[in-house]
Amino acid sequence: MTTEEAARVEVERRAEDAGVGREPEGGGRQPAGEGRVPEPGPGPEPEPGPELDVFAQLCPSRELFAELADKWSMLILMSLSACGPQRFSELQRGVGGVSRKMLTQSLRSLERSGLVLRTVFPETPPRVVYDLLPLGRELAALVAPLGRWTERRAGQMLAAREEFDAAHAGG
Numbered sequence: 770m771t772t773e774e775a776a777r778v779e780v781e782r783r784a785e786d787a788g789v790g791r792e793p794e795g796g797g798r799q800p801a802g803e804g805r806v807p808e809p810g811p812g813p814e815p816e817p818g819p820e821l822d823v824f825a826q827l828c829p830s831r832e833l834f835a836e837l838a839d840k841w842s843m844l845i846l847m848s849l850s851a852c853g854p855q856r857f858s859e860l861q862r863g864v865g866g867v868s869r870k871m872l873t874q875s876l877r878s879l880e881r882s883g884l885v886l887r888t889v890f891p892e893t894p895p896r897v898v899y900d901l902l903p904l905g906r907e908l909a910a911l912v913a914p915l916g917r918w919t920e921r922r923a924g925q926m927l928a929a930r931e932e933f934d935a936a937h938a939g940g
Contacts, residue, residue, distance in 0.1 A: 833882065841867050841875040843912045846884065846901070850909035854888075854900040884908060 821830045836842065841864065848863040849855060855863065861872055876899060879885040884905035890896040901909060 836878050836882070837908070839875065841871055842879060843916070845872070845875055845879060846905055846909040847913055847916055849885065849899060849901045850906065850913060854898045856896065856898055860899060879905065 844864045
């Protein structure tokens with residue numbers, strides 16, 4: 770078993786043990802940056818206004834949706850949900866194949882959108898831990914079933930691809 774496969778198995782095991790959408794452990798941490806305190810919960814779901822439409826090319830919700838649907842964001846959210854707060858290197862191992870650059874960019878985007886909290890501990894060397902904020906926990910709980918569905922149906926989808934490719938080969 771490769772290191773990547775072992776990390777994936779560990780993430781899956783922890784997800785089963787912990788349950789999706791659970792409250793993460795670790796009290797007493799201070800958020801990075803001044804004045805940033807996590808909200809107690811996502812609150813009631815706001816009604817989208819007529820100006821919000823993910824299908825509209827210039828709608829801000831479409832840009833947010835595209836950022837969430839990138840190659841790494843959902844996997845990062847699922848890993849944080851399954852394993853709880855993690856350091857950068859733990860996340861990189863858990864989300865096999867992500868480069869340092871892409872993990873950094875994705876974490877920064879998720880933090881900017883209020884989904885992930887980056888906490889810097891005043892130690893030498895500084896320790897940085899990433900965790901889900903309430904909106905991130907809510908989204909991770911929605912994404913986890915999609916991940917499980919994909920794993921269950923991967924065989925059927927791969928077979929359909931082979932069939933499609935064979936039918937469309939050469940012309």
